[in-house]
Amino acid sequence: MLNEAIRVDLDAASQVATVTLHRPDKLNSFTRAMHAELRAALDNIESSGARALILTGAGRGFCAGQDLADLSFEPGAMTDLGALIDENFNPLVRRLQNLPLPVIAAVNGIAAGAGANLALACDITLAARSSSFVQSFVKIGLIPDSGGTALLPQRIGMARALGLALTGDKLSAEDAERWGLIWQVVDDQQLTETATRLASRLAQQPTRAIAAIKRAMRASTTQTLDRQLDLERDLQRELGASRDYAEGVAAFIEKRAPRFEGR
Structure with a gap:
């Protein structure tokens, strides 16, 4: 364009x-x-x-x-x-x-x-x-x-x-x-x-996780450790229910390259 x-x-x-x-x-x-x-x-x-x-x-x-x-x-x-x-x-x-x-x-x-x-x-x-x-x-x-x-x-x-x-x-x-x-x-x-x-x-990486990493890292500069720990917990809970997490674990167990979709 x-x-x-x-x-x-x-x-x-x-x-x-x-x-x-x-x-x-x-x-x-x-x-x-x-x-x-x-x-x-x-x-x-x-x-x-x-x-x-x-x-x-x-x-x-x-x-x-x-x-x-x-x-x-x-x-x-x-x-x-x-x-x-x-x-x-x-x-x-x-x-x-x-x-x-x-x-x-x-x-x-x-x-x-x-x-x-x-x-x-x-x-x-x-x-x-x-x-x-x-x-x-x-x-x-x-x-x-x-x-x-x-x-x-x-x-x-x-x-x-x-x-x-x-x-x-x-x-x-x-x-x-x-x-x-x-x-x-x-x-x-x-x-x-x-x-x-x-x-x-x-x-090719799990871009949903990348977005969460960006959010968490930047939040760490403005909030307490207690609040940061809570944010890590909440984001990890969300990512732990994602398709990319399931794919990453399956690929690790099966000893193959993962195929992430950002979901």
Whole structure:
């Protein structure tokens, strides 16, 4: 499917969907129209039966965040950034985190501002060796948004999170991997192949269990151990009555590869 700023490819055989942010001349920075296209694309992907999603960018960058040219700076008519975030970036981050399928970010080139945090909002973040991450907000008098103030300290600790946010310095992909900000660095020419191979592997897994793992892991950052134990119990009860659980046990006993259906 080809839209103005979003390209979607669904491989029927592997059940892997690839969403490409496609404004390469603008480093794939977001406009309101692009947000609307991406929301529609994610709706279509979820209803299509896809079992894994890759998010990447066209050209020499993953995403440079918000396109400032799409905002108003006229006196008395300044764009309300709170409304912009509430209507676009926050729903996108929540949607990616709550999609009932694994989401892989394949970061090519620069990931800056909200673009960096969009990559971190995905379940697994891969990065090309030449890519980099920049919390560029402070350079224009803003704070990290799109989940940045939560995702950064959760992944790399407060000292490094504050350092990145306060300086706006560029972090290389190799340092991002070393710090635990991302899952893996791969050579540039291997990024697409690695992301596709990983997505295909995850698409064959029990995706209902994957959705529950996403929910449980993220809940653990905001609630007590007692509540987390209760959530684990409840999710395990649901999964223990699923077809995939029965198939996984049968395959283990029969010493064969399981055939999961996501049910």
